[in-house]
Amino acid sequence: MYRYETHLHTSPVSRCAGAGVREQMRFYRELGYDGIFVTNHFLDGNVNIDRNLPYKTKLDFYLSDYFDAKKESENLGIKVFFGVELSHAGTDFLIYGLPPEWYQAHPEIMELGKKEELALMRSEGAFVVQAHPYREAGYIDHIRLYPRSVDAVEVINASRIDFENRLADQYADNYGLLKTGGSDNHHGFASRLAGMECEEPVMTEADYGRLVREGKARVFTLNPDRDSHEWFRREPEGCFTVQLRTNPSTGFDWDWEADHAEGIAEESREYLRKESEPALCGEPSFVKFVFRPSVPGMQSVTFRYRRSWESTPPLRTFNLRFELKQDGRISLPRHDFTE
Numbered sequence: 001m002y003r004y005e006t007h008l009h010t011s012p013v014s015r016c017a018g019a020g021v022r023e024q025m026r027f028y029r030e031l032g033y034d035g036i037f038v039t040n041h042f043l044d045g046n047v048n049i050d051r052n053l054p055y056k057t058k059l060d061f062y063l064s065d066y067f068d069a070k071k072e073s074e075n076l077g078i079k080v081f082f083g084v085e086l087s088h089a090g091t092d093f094l095i096y097g098l099p100p101e102w103y104q105a106h107p108e109i110m111e112l113g114k115k116e117e118l119a120l121m122r123s124e125g126a127f128v129v130q131a132h133p134y135r136e137a138g139y140i141d142h143i144r145l146y147p148r149s150v151d152a153v154e155v156i157n158a159s160r161i162d163f164e165n166r167l168a169d170q171y172a173d174n175y176g177l178l179k180t181g182g183s184d185n186h187h188g189f190a191s192r193l194a195g196m197e198c199e200e201p202v203m204t205e206a207d208y209g210r211l212v213r214e215g216k217a218r219v220f221t222l223n224p225d226r227d228s229h230e231w232f233r234r235e236p237e238g239c240f241t242v243q244l245r246t247n248p249s250t251g252f253d254w255d256w257e258a259d260h261a262e263g264i265a266e267e268s269r270e271y272l273r274k275e276s277e278p279a280l281c282g283e284p285s286f287v288k289f290v291f292r293p294s295v296p297g298m299q300s301v302t303f304r305y306r307r308s309w310e311s312t313p314p315l316r317t318f319n320l321r322f323e324l325k326q327d328g329r330i331s332l333p334r335h336d337f338t339e
């Protein structure tokens, strides 16, 4: 199975996004995704540029994050695809399968009503999805449905509540529309994700629509901080971060031991609580270690979840193998988790 994020925003192009392309790419690469679609708010939406500038100037800016991500794709080990999120007064559409050049050649879309615009795009091969159709917010006057103008409905948007997603699913069923899922990720790390899982790898933007049409792609959801206990990032520069689930109020907590104690230093240790979890007494939280390896070569660190005063075997262990390369890069750590 190949996993894809189909709904993602990046800073600075989307005004509301807090994460840049690299942070987003690293986040999904570490989760094992094959690729991401960069779907920033188009020039009719929350794009971070003066609306009075000429179309070409705005479009160049709009495309800059996508091209930036595309350039880093090989380097960061994750595929990057182009998508667009169109807006009409709070009603949004995800467009896949039209290349950047298409938008360069069609400035007239800015003058079209959404129905005409979507019809034009579909006639030129676009796969059109109505995003979070039942979203309610202060700035949205009313819910608008476009059942005759779209190919699919985003039936799970990880940033929306279940009630809205359930209605979206019924909308798709009622009109016989295809179903997709996406996260609408604006900020990198997210504790709740949705995306599309495909039987074969997506090779091009057009491929994606075909796989959905052929029933070879299905919606999946993922809770990175619940479904996996451990978390890594190769940052900050020269360091890596390990995040583990913990509940220190029970007396249990993580400690660590390296096979070469002199080859690695703990830069910091921080306790975090996920915003998605209620702030209850004794709440589960995370401990975030930042390590700086200093000796090139393969190394391993063993983490143990235990009560420091007990000599019984640890409740959980987590073994991490990583390599510090001669050029300072840290290779993808291998890890085993036992419980």
Ligand SMILES: [Zn+2]
Pocket: 009, 014, 016, 017, 041, 046, 186
């Ligand atoms: Zn946004």
Ligand SMILES: [Zn+2]
Pocket: 007, 008, 009, 085, 184
């Ligand atoms: Zn969005």
